[in-house]
Amino acid sequence: MEFDVVIVGGGPSGLSAAIRLKQLAQADGADVSVCVIEKGSEIGAHILSGAVIEPRALNELIPDWKEKGAPLNTPATDDNFLFLTKTKAFKLPTPPQMHGAGNYIVSLGNVTRWLGQQAEELGVEIYPGFAGAEVLYDDTGAVRGVATGDMGLTRDGEQGPMYQPGMELLAKQTIFAEGCRGSLAKQLTDKYGLRDGVDPQTYGIGIKELWEVEPSKHQPGKVVHTIGWPVKTDTYGGSFLYHLENNQVAVGFVIGLDYANPHLSPFDEFQRFKTHPEIRKTFEGGRRIAYGARALNEGGFQSIPKLTFPGGVTIGCSAGFLNVPKIKGTHTAMKSGMVAAEAIFEALKADAAAGKEVTAYTDMMKKSWVWPELHEVRNIRPSFHKGLLFGLGYSALSTYVFKGKEPWTFRNHDDHTCLRPASEMPKIEYPKPDGVVSFDKLSSVFLSSTNHEEDQPCHLTLKNKDVPVGVNLKVFDGPEQRFCPAGVYEYVDDAATNGKRLQINAQNCVHCKTCDIKDPTQNINWVVPQGGEGPNYPNM
Structure with missing residues (x-):
């Protein structure tokens, strides 16, 4: 054609x-x-x-577009920017770039x-x-x-x-x-x-859920962003809560894929985030109705x-x-x-x-x-390479003093090069999901309505089949088990070698592309499966 x-x-x-x-x-x-x-x-x-x-x-x-019925139904009216510790929430001034006046909370789908x-x-x-x-x-x-x-x-x-x-x-x-x-x-x-x-180009992974909350907890137009807990100050990350129409709240967590600790699991950080007292109160008594994940570009101008x-x-x-x-x-x-x-x-x-x-x-x-x-704003995201406090301080200078006109430009680097050997980094113990506000991966993937025909070529291809066990598992403790938010990758016992092998559950894939980005050896190459397959997000 x-x-x-x-x-x-x-x-x-x-x-x-x-x-x-x-x-x-x-x-x-x-x-x-x-x-x-x-x-x-x-x-x-x-x-x-x-x-x-x-x-x-x-x-x-x-x-x-208004006369033509574009689904921009909920104006953003209430900005909130919070710094979280494990049990407390401190309100900070909302950065001017994040002000919601004139914007709309929507289902982009x-x-x-x-x-x-x-x-x-x-x-x-x-x-x-x-x-x-x-x-x-x-x-x-x-x-x-x-x-x-x-x-x-x-x-x-x-x-x-x-x-x-x-x-x-x-x-x-x-x-x-x-x-x-x-x-x-x-x-x-x-x-x-x-x-x-x-x-x-640098990236983050965004993991999102859509909830139907109790009417008394719903405030159409309310926008909440948080930084801080549960991630450490050396990891770029933060959350959002957006109150849409019909008692729905979109909640998500974004983690920069330049993190160093291979034991980190973005999915589990998100689930832990929802257990914070300030966040949990929104979702208790509510119902989770959709789940998904997607990588996003963070490199910016340079x-x-x-x-x-x-x-x-x-x-x-x-x-x-x-x-x-x-x-x-x-x-x-x-x-x-x-x-x-x-x-x-x-x-x-x-x-x-x-x-x-x-x-x-x-x-x-x-x-x-x-x-x-x-x-x-070209220098704001790269400034966080030096940690949360430096990033916040520099962002304030760039915004209010330099006004983005500083004569220098910070550099970006490949995310997959940032991962350190597992032996050099502390392990992270995540709490078990409580089934109330936090959940496991497989029940989450179910809510994405993901479907792939199993009898087709695997769209998650390996350039070298020996690298997962020989390098990723040996050196980095198999990080693909954790950076994938859909349970696609797991290391299982292999009777033939009396060791481990990488099992790829491609039917679970939500097409987030994180594996293609964060694999430390760049051995995973994501290609398209059959057309029409993958997630089927309703209102995401």
Whole structure:
């Protein structure tokens, strides 16, 4: 199938690009064919975020979004920023970047579903359940489109009785909007050297639950962020509680993946966090209704890669536009998609898009409001590499004194290099889940509605099958057992060797990509499973 533009990923950035392309085409009386493929079973199925959304980009893209019924129903009205000790909570001044005035507490999955409807009404062809599995190139080495994955392969890669070959989707320009740590974006980075001369991307893992709480404990519009306990001061981490409509509260915990202790378990830190007296009181008597996890970009301005290459561009979290101090990235992701659409449309009009590098996209991004917004806060997240107290102190200086204009830029480093040998780090004892506010991994994964056909090639691939036991288990005490929030990896007894072997329960995978990022030997390579599989988040 041939299109003018193919977009890989049906999240906020990809759909914003599709909508903007169609808007420009309509205004110009042109005919531009746009296709969006999405690996989730439906638009929004794999979307997970806090989320408090800043509507700046949405205001520009669809000014009458309120009249069109966009699901932004709960204005953020009450900001709270707490420092936790084991038993106490101390209220701190809310940093200005985190003020919620003018923002909305939303289910980003539902916002994305609504954006999908707007795109389809404009004539965008959307194909959920189709994963972009391969980048296609022309004879000159330019991107020519993508191929979706084969369906119905057996575990050993043979064609099963329900086999269906993938589809080649060809385009003059291909937009990669896969979200954080996209599998195709990784390949493009290596092929075109997109990270040459820029810092490595750094990441956090965000783990989230959606609760229905007692009406007396529900305060629509209330926003709570915390730092401190349960993580130690050498670990970057914090939480959020967002009160939506219908007695629902979204709660989550984010831990920077530059942590050093291989005994640390982000999932268990999150469960322990909810037992804090100040937090527990919100959830006792309530009901947990959804669970999920997702990696997020934390590198900021100095980690933005080269955005263009022959035949395509990267946008959104594939490029890393999250504003970490603001704890928001939807508005910047959407804006990047809109700017890419504008640059590509001009290239299509000039008949100069097929296989060409649309460098105007980068120039236009640098002139947009995204660039100064990220530049101003570029040093805040990296300052926490030196610990919580230094990070808080420097962040205050950068915000109130330097105002983001300091002449230096702190550097980022690869997260997987930060892990220390298990013998050098203290073990961490986590309390057993109480079944009231804290839970185990498997019951949590059940609430994500994750499903994978078991008889298919494992999408969690190993470059070297001997490394898990020979290095990860021997040196780091098998950290994949702990940094995975879904119970995918476990070391089990192996009768053949009278030792241990790594068992991969790929059917549990919630597509968070943490293993691809934090594996200390970079031996795990996450690739897409069959289209339509993975989590099916309802209101996340």
